[in-house]
Amino acid sequence: MGLLEKIKENWFLMGIIVVILAARAEPSIGQKGGPLIPEITVKYLAVSIIFFNSGLSLKTEDLKSALLHVKLHCFVQLFTLTFVPCFVWVLIKFLSATDIDGWLLKGLQVVGCMPPPVSSAVILTKAVGGNEAAAIFNSAFGSFLGIIVTPLLLLVFMGSSSSVPFSSILSQLSMTVVVPVIAGQIVRQFIKEWLERTKPPFGQMGKGVLLLIIFCTFCDTFSNPSLQINHYSLIAIGVVVLMLQMFLLLLTFLASQLSFFGFSPADTVAIMFCSTHKSLTLGIPMLKIVFAGYDHLSLISIPLLVYHPTQILLGGVLVEYVRNWMLTAQKTRNKEGGGLSSITSTEA
Template sequence: MKHRITPLRFIQKNWLLVGILICILLAGIYPELGSKEGPLRTEYTVKYGAVFLIFFISGLSLKTEAIFHTFQRHKLHSFIQIFTFIFIPIFTQAFIRIVSIFRVNVWILKGLITVACMPPPVSSAVILTRAAQGNETAAIFNSILGSFLGIIITPLLLLFNLGSTTVVPLLDTVIQLLTTVVIPLVLGQGIIKFTSFRGHTLPLNAVSQCALLFVIYTTFCDTFLVPESGMSALDVIFTVFSVLILQVILMFLSFKFASSMKKHFDAQDIIAIVFCSTHKSLTLGIPILRIMFHGYSHLSQISLPLLVYHPTQIILGGLMVSQLKDWVHSQRVKRPPV
């Protein structure tokens, strides 16, 4: 007998998605509250509060042996980084050649290429992987690795694809990764190793997802406050649809490619691959765009695809978490006993 899906049951199963939609609604009503330099001081409360908390909880939750084992998964890391920095830029070049026949604003097309060259973010992919019961350790490692690689690779990709380059703020990026990712992870691991605290009675997963919702809320607040000067409604509509189609295709391809390599990747690895290999960083991307195109009258058009890509990847991820979690469970049931 099948259980009837009640609204309460749906919310319980998909509460992260419901939370994301509520965050979007609240951000649209009063975006100034959660914007940078707004009353919530998100330049500090997000970076050194919510993101720090997310990775501190990860440090409390991960087994040290699993971390060292994951570090040695060279094929897994290579797949994610190659998909991120090689496959996506090549595929996006082919994608914009197709959509350019519709005489789209050339600066928006340049913005799509710029997005393709960006490294992964360090928070959303990790939390979505954890929420879908994927390989969280692999997600953390590859988010950090991708961010460091992006310091070198992203300017080279921009030079190759656009004929222009920039200098990524190396010191600022390294300090940010250390203070918001590495240090909280080490603190969490230190507490597990040197104290009796294990956190089994605390809702750590729910707390980390609430921290992610705060990050999402502030992201949308900033997005809603971006001026749309120089853009027609058609430009905005095309950007939203093209980014959505591009992301769906990339997530589908990463899932299919990884699933075809079941000899090397299990279901949890594939979840980490789907999120880590297709997500792009807004935090590093916006400063790069402002350095590259400072003084350009077309900066808003170039920035629009990245501003759309970041929240879209979170919404798509929220939509997929419940289905991917069910898929992981189904794969465990199918797995033959050792």
């Protein structure tokens, strides 16, 4: 394979590195209030484009079948909103014996209580070629569920309570997730033949939008004044976040392949990303509401600021590996299925 082909094949991974370096060099461009106006272009426009794109590219029959995949939905929601918060609580009990800043550990618990994101899990599932319909459903449903469940989890694990403006968050989710998907499905009915004939590169377009989100996320991270904390705690929490994500990805990968569940390789891809990713878009506003008046709010926010770009970066690195595994697993299943059907027909 020539250099040009290799660059073309791995352009997304290279793009991630480029945008991170650009964000580090000039974070003011993509931070809130900067020239890119991410509070509009990313929070509303980019996320809406992602879900309109998904609605346009998804076959309606696939979405209908995804709604009925109850076992998969239960797995994802119970894992991300029950197992992860409990596991992080146990992990923090061990980490509290170290010299890591206590407020950063509280922030790690906050991360565990957060709902799945409304964009990155879908884009990564789409990039791999997994069950995108299931990823969309669980991202949207998990976000709506998180509006109610996350404040309750924070109350249980951290003793924080507050009135959360459910109506404003629900309306925001509706406008950036539900409406674009429905609009995409409606438009698809009019240009269905053209889409099937031309097969636009929806996956590449989604990756391009994700690069914008990564850039603005890192701009916010690098420009955040609360990152001026002792280097040991900051590095330690970064390592913990990375190890936590790798463990959760491995756990969901192994658990979702148990014959008891009956998930397909494409289902496993959606489960891996939807169950382990946490929402920064919902998380930061929710933190500001639930912990309003806390002097250490900025410190509590750091683990979530670290977790979000890490999950996108790690996901981007894993895309090619997970895709290769999925294609191989699907071929194996098809061969086994073909062999079984031929044996059955012979016996008949």
